[in-house]
Amino acid sequence: MARDGKQTDIEPRGTNGRLERLPTADLEANDEFLTTFRAWANGPLTQAANARAREIMTARGIDPEAEMPLARAFEPFADDAVIQARHHVWLHAQNLMWRNLRRELHDNYDGYMAEMEAADASGPGTLELNPNLAIPDYATHEIHLQPGGYVGDPFAGHLYHYGTNNFYTGRNNQDELHRRYASSVPAPADKTVRRILDQGCGCGQMSVALKERFPNAEVWGIDVSGPMVRYAHMRAVDLGVDVRFAQRLAEDCKFPDGHFDIVTSYILHHEVTAEASRGITREAHRVLRAGGIYYPIDINTAGTRGMVAGAGPFNQVRNWMSHRWTHERWLFEYNSFDHATETRRVGFEVTEDGSSSGMGGVRGNILGVKRA
């Protein structure tokens, strides 16, 4: 991250492996505290909340697996101090993390903008921005409470990268997950991999990992967000990895028919509508050549378990908290979406034994092959 408007690619505190250190020791300490705090909120505090929920349901004779109308599902847990505290700290610690990062970026606006502008035309790799792109409404929400969402803040890529490092509680600071999933992407049966498309590439971690896995292939990362692909390109330049980033829609990517050998994505589908998800899958089918691999990595795309395993009133409440208050806007559409069936419908031969995103801790992703 840069702080001086006159210079570019400033790393005032150097790098930690692949990750540029945050620009001040205080911000880094603040961020690491909130990361540790998130791990505590997701671990011991959530376990305590789950235990309280079980006790409440037992005391009231509620079947913990039975669905009930959502309005009624809230009532048994509404006055419990542990459950309410868990809801609060989970959300507001996340909000504090975003606020601190955003303040640093906007307080030093000129420096960070100058850094991206200098990288725009640098290589390796290329960057294509499209200020006239019509952004679909579904992409304009502040998902995960990220300030400005993916499209409304010029530093959306910076925010997303460091914010998701907090979500991963430090397990992805070196792109470990993206590299693991890139290594799990199968090559087509004929082993020919000339071109790869990473749909909804965000800040570019998967695209970079794919290029490192397939160094002879031309790798494209596309995203609806200009700030995201700008940051992705800047970071790839810093890492010396040759990726082509472009601001394009995954459901209308403008590449020729049969252009790619592999089309993949990383946790894209649960952030879009069911309609968009179908369009993205159709587009993947169109741009893949016969025998090409479709590998959309997301949370439990095999089957219909969606983002929260299990049923019952407390899981209904937790789903609602994610949907309504962390602004996982399309969670319910995602949970009700049968990816395997939809992917078969557009013409792929589908198996359901790929790796999952790892966020749900359950293996079970689909893998599609375009029929000859």
Next chain:
Amino acid sequence: MAETKGKRQEYTTDFIKADIGNVSFLGNVHIDNIMTALIAMGAEIWTDRRRIRVLESLLEKKGVTRDMVEQYVPTAEEEATWKKEREVLVDRMYGQFARQGSEFNISSDWKNK
């Protein structure tokens, strides 16, 4: 359409804002705010403690060891000064606990003389 700020092209667009600022999870927005402030305070405490750890490490390289810090015995003058500082800190942080605070509510009028 992408937006600009001054001469800079930002490639941003309008977005739908989250409304988490309008919800209370703890039954009273003041309690929610205090809880959030406590989380933020924890981050500030760690930020200072981490800086102290860095200073200790750097001092150690100059011959001032962490054990010397542990074994340090304040002078009588320091003891007296620190005691006063602690008393101020305690009063500043916990003085509110001595507040009665239940005589009026928000709609109470002036007390008759």
